[in-house]
Each structure stands twice: as C-alpha cells, then as structure tokens.
Amino acid sequence: MRYLTSGESHGPQLTTIIEGLPAGMPLIDSDINEELARRQKGYGRGRRMQIEKDTVQITAGIRHGYTLGSPVALVVENNDWKHWTKIMGQDPLSPEDEGEVKRKISRPRPGHADLNGALKYGHRDMRNVLERSSARETTVRVAAGAAAKKLLSELGIEVAAHVIEIGGVVSSKRDYSSLKELKEITEESPVRCLDQNAGQKMMDAIDSAKENGDSIGGVVEVIVEGMPPGVGSYVHYDRKLDSKLAGAMVSINAFKGVEFGIGFEAARKPGSEVHDEITWDPEKGYYRKTNRLGGLEGGMTTGMPIVVRGVMKPIPTLYKPLQSVDIETKEPFSASIERSDSCAVPAAAVVAENVIAWELASAIVDQFYSDRFEALKASVEQQRKFAREF
C-alpha cells in the first residue's frame, strides 16, 4: 500500500490518496472522523486547534460503505484558509494585492525546516517552506492511518498509544489489564497518560513552560496486540518491519528517536536479561515468556505485542525567542511569533498510533493475498492457525 499527501497548512485543504486497500473492506467517514478528533485534543495546543474542526470528505474509492479496490481519496478542509486567502491564493497577485501580500518571510526559525528548505528549493519567501513542513500535514496522515486501523481491527489487531513522559515528568504506571482499559483511561486524560498523578504534573510542566515562553517535548508509546507472527522480513533489508516502524515514527514532525521494547536499556544489560525465552503451549502455540524486545525479532513479528516508543523534541517556535539571521539583511534578529503549541506530545501520540497502524496494515497487505478483503481475512487467520500448529 502507499499514500501520498498534499496540502499547505493555511491552504484550502489537505488531501491524501491511498492505493492498495483491499476491495470490500468496510470504511465510513465516522471511522476517520473519530481519529481526526482524537488528534485535535491534548493539553498544550495553541489557538489553531480552536479554529479547526477536522472532518473528512471521502471523494473516491468507497461505495455504500465499502472500499472498491480503487484509490481512496480523502480531503480535510482547513477552516483557517478563509483568513489566508490572499496570502495563500493560487492566482498571480494583482497589483493592488501585491503591497499587502508582498511581505516575505526572510527570518528562518531555529528548529524548523525554514532555512534548509529555502536552501533546497531556493525560496526567498520561507512561507513556501513552512506551509508544507508544518505538522498540519499529520491530519491527513491520521486520515490514512484511520483506514489502516480499520483494516487491522477487522483482522483482530488493536493499536493504542499513551504518553509516558513530558518535560521530564515520567509516568510510573505502565501496567494495564487490556488495551481496551488503556484506551479508556488515556482517552479521559488531557495528556493521554495512564498515571493520573504524573498526568497532572505533566500539565503543570506544560503550564510553566508556557509561562516562561518555552516549550517541552516527551515520549509516546504505541502498543499493538494481535499481529500474527512472521510479518515483515529477515530476507530484505527494506522490508524489515522494525525499520519501517522506526522510519514511520521518526517521520512525524519533531520526532527524533525510537525504541522497541526495553529499547536503549538493552545497551546496559547482559543478553540473558534482554532476550525473550521461547516457550510453547497447545492453546497459544509458540510465545515468549517476556517481551523485552517489543514483539519484533529478525525484522518480523513474534506474535507478542509490539511496543514502540518515540521521542518528540520540544516545539521549536518559542515565545521566548531564539536568535537567527535574516536572509535578506544577514543581520541577527530574535524570532517573534504570533501563536504556537507549547506542547503537542498528547496529539502526537495519536499521530504515532496512526502511522504505526499504517505500516502494519501495509506489511500485511504486501505479504498476504489482498485484492479481496474476505480473502485477506482468511489468509491472516490461516497464518495464525499455521503458527499455532507448527
């Protein structure tokens, strides 16, 4: 499967075209809208989220609630566009508009794509970079991820995410009886944290960062249950599932690192405390006594839950400005801003959930027969049975 996204942050709309969803899979707009609404929530967001009410228009590839096998096109309009029609207009500027709109962005913001993007494409107006590098684009990545989540859920695979750290406050509660419970608790938490106590401290940390004109980052954890074993590849470097998941995680704006299972702790432990012993039971077949490697060995699923974490750096736009250089005058200046999120880790947890779901759905579709959804379901079930009886 593949998808392409297009759209600028303050342009008319964002679009994604998805290719490769099996025919006959149920998918309706509310499946997508629920995910879009989840992405908009979260403590620490700026004023833009009050303007947007993200909802999807399905414009192709679905008929009467089922996929057709043809590309699925999804559109999300930007409500903010109406305030930007002149600045973001697609027609050549008329002489009278030119004065108003001519003001170019010549001051690159540290930590953003502005300067590198300008050096790549030659844009002297860095709006041409920032409009597309904005995490507004994650809206349609979540829309595509929602379709992937639907596919997984129909195959008995569930994906959830929670925030485990914000601004140095670490959640000490990591245990949950089921993913359903984890989802219920985190859906109620403004920071998507299982630990209420830590959640409150995270909100305090966000408040104080905001008061100080600063921003903070954090860590999110995605957990996936129900993947059949043997999905991915040890044969081809570019089909290793862990590498795809890592790439997807770090593709999220501001994400700088990724860990599986015990992650970087593995560097500090002997092998006997890292590897998961294999055992067998007539009901379950093969399974691991522990899951320190996070459900992946040799670039393939083990059948244990997948546990993958991503680290998000603090938001780069700061009310307490950082120094930069104006590309027109070459003079130093302190960046000034109008609005920004002070922490987007809770929202990014939803993005992480969806980009991981996409990679898993994609690996399944690539590995099993997938033109007809019912046939895909049957072959995934057959793989589970095969593994149990092997």
Ligand SMILES: Cc1cc2nc3c(=O)[nH]c(=O)nc-3n(C[C@H](O)[C@H](O)[C@H](O)COP(=O)(O)O)c2cc1C
């Ligand atoms: C959900 C989400 C919301 C974000 N909101 C902002 C924001 O309001 N202001 C900002 O400066 N950066 C924000 N970012 C981060 C920037 O988009 C990102 O740091 C920038 O595009 C540079 O890319 P890089 O950090 O991956 O190198 C957000 C990221 C995510 C995932």
Ligand SMILES: C=C(O[C@@H]1CC(C(=O)O)=C[C@@H](OP(=O)(O)O)[C@H]1O)C(=O)O
């Ligand atoms: C619009 C979204 O996030 C935006 C991501 C973002 C950035 O620089 O990445 C900057 C802000 O946009 P604006 O400059 O319009 O206030 C965020 O609001 C969104 O998540 O839907």
